[in-house]
Amino acid sequence: MDSKPKYKTKQREELLEYLKTVPGKHITVNDVYEYFKQHGRTIGQTTIYRQLERMVDEGLVNKYIIDGNSPACFEFIGEHVHSKEEVCFHCKCEKCGRLIHLHCEELVEIQNHLLQRHQFVLNPMRTVFYGICDACSMKKIKITP
Amino acid sequence: MDSKPKYKTKQREELLEYLKTVPGKHITVNDVYEYFKQHGRTIGQTTIYRQLERMVDEGLVNKYIIDGNSPACFEFIGEHVHSKEEVCFHCKCEKCGRLIHLHCEELVEIQNHLLQRHQFVLNPMRTVFYGICDACSMKKIKITP
DNA sequence: TTGCGTGCAAAGGTTTTGCATGGCA
C-alpha cells in the first residue's frame, strides 16, 4: 500500500502516545495542537496533518468528515480492532455529534450486497453513516427552538 | 420550515431554468457560475450559494457533501417525485477518487434497518460509502505500481 | 415604499504547498 520508508521520529512517537490515551475518541488537528501546546511541547500543525494522514493510510486512525466547514475528526483505532470479525460500523449523529458503534451482523450484508451487485469493496473503517440518533429524534419532537 | 417572504428574481428564474436541464446531475457552485459566464450572463457566486441553499430548504435541491475539501454537490430533484426513494447513495473509491452514484432499491433497506433496529435516522445525503471500485480492484490484481 | 435580493470585496477557517532546516537510519 505504500513504498516510502517510514522514520520513527520524536513527534510521531509523542503523537501516538497521546492518541493511545484517547482511543475511539474524536479529535481534531487543533485539539492535538492545543494539547501539546498546553503541555509545553509544540508540534507544528503541518506535522500533525501529515502524520495523521499517514496513520490513516496505515490503518491506525480513522478520518471522519462531519461537515464541509468543520475540521476533520480523527480517531485512534488501537490494535484490537484488526480482525475482520471485530469490525464495527459507525453512526454519527449530525445533531449532537455522538458516535455510535454498531457490531451488527446484519450490516455485514451491506458489504456483500455492494460487492456482488456493484463490484464495490466496502471499507467499514472509513465509512460512516450520518444521520440523527434516537435521543435527538425525540428532542426534535418536543421542542423546536 | 421557513417564514420569510420569497421573491421571484431574474437570477432565481434563470438558475431554476438551468437546473431543469440537468435533473439528477451533480453540479457544484462553480459549475453553475462557469455555465452562466460562458453564456454571457454573470450571476454572482454569493447569489448562487444563497439561492441553492434556499432551494435545499425548499426541497427542490439536494446537497451532498462528499469530501471536506471538495466543493459541495447540488442536485436538482424536479417537481415530479419528492419521495425519499429518489435520493441516491454514493460510493467513493479510495484509490482513484471516482464517485459512483447508486440508485439502488436494496440499499434503502439499510435505512429501514438502522431505523428499526438502531433508532437511527440515516441521512443518505451525507453518507458516503468508502472502498475500492471495480476498476481499481482489477488493477490491483494485475500490476501494483 | 418596503425590505428582500444581489454582488462585489473581504473575511473566515481549514488544509495544502514551498522551502530551508533538522533529525533518523
Add this chain to the structure above:
DNA sequence: TGCCATGCAAAACCTTTGCACGCAA
C-alpha cells in the same frame, strides 16, 4: 551521508459575511 521529517510562512480553497445598491411586490 542520504533522505525523509519538520515547521514556519504563505498560498490555495471553499464558503460566509458586510455593506451599498437594485429590484420585486
